[in-house]
Amino acid sequence: MRKYVLFYRVSTKKQGESGLGLEAQQRDISIFLDTYSDTPYRILSEYTSIHSGSNIEDCPKFQEAIKACKCNNATLLIAKVDRLSRKVSVFSRVIEEIDVKVAVMPNADKFQLHIYAALAEQERDFISKRTKAALKEAKARGVKLGGIREGHDKMILAKREAAVARAEKLRPLVTELLKNHKSYSALARTLSSVNADGKKWQTTQAKRLLDRLSLTL
Incomplete structure (x- = not known):
């Protein structure tokens, strides 16, 4: 066998x-x-x-x-x-x-x-040398290596703006909840229970939400 x-x-x-x-x-x-x-x-x-x-x-x-x-x-x-x-x-x-x-x-x-x-x-060794040579040539031509790709800043800004917009939709609810919740964990638990899409909120997410809305406990 x-x-x-x-x-x-x-x-x-x-x-x-x-x-x-x-x-x-x-x-x-x-x-x-x-x-x-x-x-x-x-x-x-x-x-x-x-x-x-x-x-x-x-x-x-x-x-x-x-x-x-x-x-x-x-x-x-x-x-x-x-x-x-x-x-x-x-x-x-x-x-x-x-x-x-x-x-x-x-x-x-x-x-x-x-x-x-x-x-x-042998093939891996050749590919490594070829890659290094290509990077050296690109650098000699003035190509910026390892930089942020074009459009990266715009993408980050768009994501940030979308997060703020989502937070603003929750402002009335959060403002009301803050009257009875004095900890981030308690706020997270309540947001999880009332959230229609079933999202489970974490303590860090609750804190970040308040930061975006410039609200404090």
């Missing part, structure tokens, strides 16, 4: 929380298991890492996954080559120590995976 240890990796906490990167990896691995895997098979464990691929060896989840494969004579299953590591040296060492399968390259052997990892590393 083929035994698998599944390993997923995203680079940032935001990607992990959104689930977008993980969902794609889970989909690819599911396709591999349903279509290309030896049968029967067994999934021993799954590891999900939020860690940069450039220093994956410092990741505890990565180390646990490798150890699980060695202890159980299992195959490490990943969605794509770069989900394991972005360094060909690390990837090559891993595929020499344990059996590795890449979902999107289901029939690739160790030699092919090594070549692909090396080519991917």
Whole structure:
């Protein structure tokens, strides 16, 4: 029976929380298991890492996954080559120590995976150099880099004006509520209970509302 240890990796906490990167990896691995895997098979464990691929060896989840494969004579299953590591040296060492399968390259052997990892590393290095060169050229032409995009100030102003307009609509209600509410939290609770659209007010939002209306408790 083929035994698998599944390993997923995203680079940032935001990607992990959104689930977008993980969902794609889970989909690819599911396709591999349903279509290309030896049968029967067994999934021993799954590891999900939020860690940069450039220093994956410092990741505890990565180390646990490798150890699980060695202890159980299992195959490490990943969605794509770069989900394991972005360094060909690390990837090559891993595929020499344990059996590795890449979902999107289901029939690739160790030699092919090594070549692909090396080519991917070269491509990333070239893209990095090309980006730096383009930025240097743009700066030499007088292009302002990293500045606020055109229209940004207008957008911020429009949002502020819209917030003030919404607050003004609530002025009569808030003025009446202030007669009996002496804390922001109490005001927030009452606004939540009388709000027709079901919005739940927070204490900080109640305070900000009073600030916009120039009202005080």
